[in-house]
Amino acid sequence: MTKTEMVGKAQTVLGPIDADSLGVTLIHEHLLLDTTFLFVEPTEANEKVLAHQPVCLENLNWVLHHLFSNLDNLRLDDEQMAINNLLLFKQAGGNTIVEPSIRGLSGNPLGLVRISQATGVNVIMATGYYISMTYPPKLAAMPEEEVADELVQDITAGIDGTRVRAGFLKGAYGGAGPFSTGIEDSDRKVMRALALAQRRTGAAIGIHTLRKDLVAEIIEILGEAGADLNRTILIHADRWGPDPLIFPKLLQAGCYVEFDGFGTAELGLVPAEGFDYQLNDAQRCDLILRLITQGYLKRILVSQDVFFKKSLQSCGGAGYAHILLNAVPLMRHKGITEEQIHTILVENPKRILAFAPVKG
Ligand SMILES: [Zn+2]
16 A cells, blocks of 8 residues: 555554544553563562462462562463453454554564454554663664664564554653663664654654653654654653643643553552552543643543553453443543543544655
8 A cells, every 4th residue: 555545544463444443442552572571580589489470360469569570470472362351352342452562572463463353353563662671782783764764664564574564653761660761872763763754654653651751852852853743642641640740741742642551550559660650540530631621632542551461351450441341431430521532532543543644
């Protein structure tokens, strides 16, 4: 399909579809990944045993408080398990998810094709680079144009030599979990490459940051590199703490904000894991309602960011269907209207996932 024909369409792992047919869409859910590079070996003998057990009900509470110290928790590598869990999202009325397992997270494009075929759920895969500790050594020598070429190739031809094309661009800065960092020169280069790739393809960009002190600089770098900030999502916005000033500033730049921690209140109990802050679902809904009142309804996205195995329903977690089953009733209870919920779950994802005309 040419770039002109892609305008108004979203690109799933099974091919382009009309953005109007995306339906209820969650913008950030991992199905297959491997983050064992984040593993932190416990020092106590009894915890060393727990570190190597599969996630189960007996160890779930320990895992919740030691997210990076259980190897099984850091792997989503079972396609049948992904299918079974994603079917619960479909049964709850879900239609589409964006799968942001980019380079460094061991994303599996062919696995996503099989999962989408088995469930009938549209899956849109992202391309880009995860935090700097996962950058391949060759990246240091690549000029930003070459990095952008690779990303464009993933969108126009296929990811990693497959014919499965990406439909979204993603970068990640400021570290993850216990591995908190600042923005390095290599990160700036990748960000500029994302902006270039966006100009050449019309795809939207999502930027992961767990640190609110980095967000303004990220917006500046992207803006200077020619990114369309109206087609840029700030991921993990519910990890930035209760700063009432940060949101208006970011929203005035045109960015979308993504509240993707629905169902993961326990992280708020473990700041030592590297998360600044974590709202609970009621606080998330209050914040969303406040932003709606301020006129930002069309810039709000929600998700659960299933990333750890403990988050799957089959392992005792909130799962892919949590927003539809539990958060939507809470939104209604808080006074968010049906029309506003529809905008957040259907219209906003559709607007951002539809490819825009290219800018050269
Ligand atoms: Zn994620």
